[in-house]
Amino acid sequence: MKSLEIDMYPSDTQYEFITSNILENCIMGPRGEGKTEAGIMAMTFHASQQDASCRPIPWAIIRDTWTNLERTTLQSLLLPRPGSFAASIRNRLTTKDSGRYVELPGYWFAWLFGIDTLGDLNRLQSMQLGGLWIEEAAPAAEEDIGGGITEDAWTIGISSLRHPVTTNRRAQITQNYPDEDHWTWQRFHEENHNGDRALFRIARGENKHIDNQYRQNMAAALKARPDLYARLVEGRPYQVTVGEPVTPEYNPDKHRANNTLEPMKLTTWRCWDGGLYPACVFFQITPKGHCHILDTVQGMNTGMKQLIQHEIKPLIARRYSHITDWKDSGDPQVNEREQSDIVASKASDIINEELGTSFERGVSDWTPRREAMKELLNRSVDGNPMLQVSKHDKIMHRVLNGGWHYHKDTSGRVLRDKPVKDRWSHPGDALSHVIAKIFEYKPVRRYKVPKKNLGKTYAVRTLYQNQPLS
Numbered sequence: 001m002k003s004l005e006i007d008m009y010p011s012d013t014q015y016e017f018i019t020s021n022i023l024e025n026c027i028m029g030p031r032g033e034g035k036t037e038a039g040i041m042a043m044t045f046h047a048s049q050q051d052a053s054c055r056p057i058p059w060a061i062i063r064d065t066w067t068n069l070e071r072t073t074l075q076s077l078l079l080p081r082p083g084s085f086a087a088s089i090r091n092r093l094t095t096k097d098s099g100r101y102v103e104l105p106g107y108w109f110a111w112l113f114g115i116d117t118l119g120d121l122n123r124l125q126s127m128q129l130g131g132l133w134i135e136e137a138a139p140a141a142e143e144d145i146g147g148g149i150t151e152d153a154w155t156i157g158i159s160s161l162r163h164p165v166t167t168n169r170r171a172q173i174t175q176n177y178p179d180e181d182h183w184t185w186q187r188f189h190e191e192n193h194n195g196d197r198a199l200f201r202i203a204r205g206e207n208k209h210i211d212n213q214y215r216q217n218m219a220a221a222l223k224a225r226p227d228l229y230a231r232l233v234e235g236r237p238y239q240v241t242v243g244e245p246v247t248p249e250y251n252p253d254k255h256r257a258n259n260t261l262e263p264m265k266l267t268t269w270r271c272w273d274g275g276l277y278p279a280c281v282f283f284q285i286t287p288k289g290h291c292h293i294l295d296t297v298q299g300m301n302t303g304m305k306q307l308i309q310h311e312i313k314p315l316i317a318r319r320y321s322h323i324t325d326w327k328d329s330g331d332p333q334v335n336e337r338e339q340s341d342i343v344a345s346k347a348s349d350i351i352n353e354e355l356g357t358s359f360e361r362g363v364s365d366w367t368p369r370r371e372a373m374k375e376l377l378n379r380s381v382d383g384n385p386m387l388q389v390s391k392h393d394k395i396m397h398r399v400l401n402g403g404w405h406y407h408k409d410t411s412g413r414v415l416r417d418k419p420v421k422d423r424w425s426h427p428g429d430a431l432s433h434v435i436a437k438i439f440e441y442k443p444v445r446r447y448k449v450p451k452k453n454l455g456k457t458y459a460v461r462t463l464y465q466n467q468p469l470s
Contacts, residue, residue, distance in 0.1 A: 029202025130163035138178030243405035249377035272330030273430035362433030404428035
């Protein structure tokens, strides 16, 4: 593709990204697949589409800190990879203020800065821009320098796009995949909008200028970090955590349904966990033996009564009006006094009174709960995974996809005695208390093997039995 006298040779996804006429554009992909290169080409192509009277087009290139911006984007501009588009324009670039100002004469000029302080945000608001570029709005990991870019900074930057142009103003984000809670994933993938946003996803291996050894080395280095492996190597969103997932067996491609699972007219379980972040998980066991996670509801700094009245009852009226057979179980501590309720009732009493049910204690010990969840995730029924999470149940998907995790100390040692107590642990706990109750836990028997038989293998495998409670 040729823009005036500057040649560009983008990949297919890069081409779609740089030629987009939509206001808000985001390109995501694994590390090293050409996202920053696409951003540089997009700035230049955008300028080439404007009348000469509008050029050069003023841009702001932003990252969470100047340190991160200096060691990434600025390096891509000033020390580009040989053969890249950035290398083809390097000799034309002029810089000022230690790289905080970069210009491609006749096309664009850009201010580069980090959003480190409120003053930086105010500076952005006062600009008159034709283009906005944010690099890595989501941090790669919790321990990274900087915390990413907020959605407020993005919207403020868009409000500063008031430089006169011939065709369209442009805002773009280039980044690795975030976790599914991050505003970029929500804004560009999950939310419905009116065609003013576009997400472009570069596939692993699309950049022909990166050799396989680089990809293999990166994969080996990040193998022990499933969150970073998913986001930087495979190219998919994943819950960012500094710990170890409780349910590494969970695979969204296998365990997450492709559609919303509708409740059947069957016995329906409500699994409960209390405290200031009470949670309730709805699931059914189908006649063939599949376990369908239908809905997960969670409160934030609220009581059990408030959760039931404002969330659970409306959900039941909307999705479960045809269900007549209910079973309620969960954390045995739900039978203790509800700390977040003014009248200090037992949470189980509130559940029973509000829903006309009889709460049953679930399994308390962590070992059978952990093993029951592993068994559930590893089992198949008729060749398909036994567990299926409804496509619309984002909470349970995020819980099982790494949000529910063990603590890892500064030395890298993982403490597996209990998961970290946070917002993701409550739905996981609620489900595991009941799964361990339904799938009966039986300890593995151990036998002494005579020395003369040491060369032989004695395997005693005990599985959980699929025995729904009567």
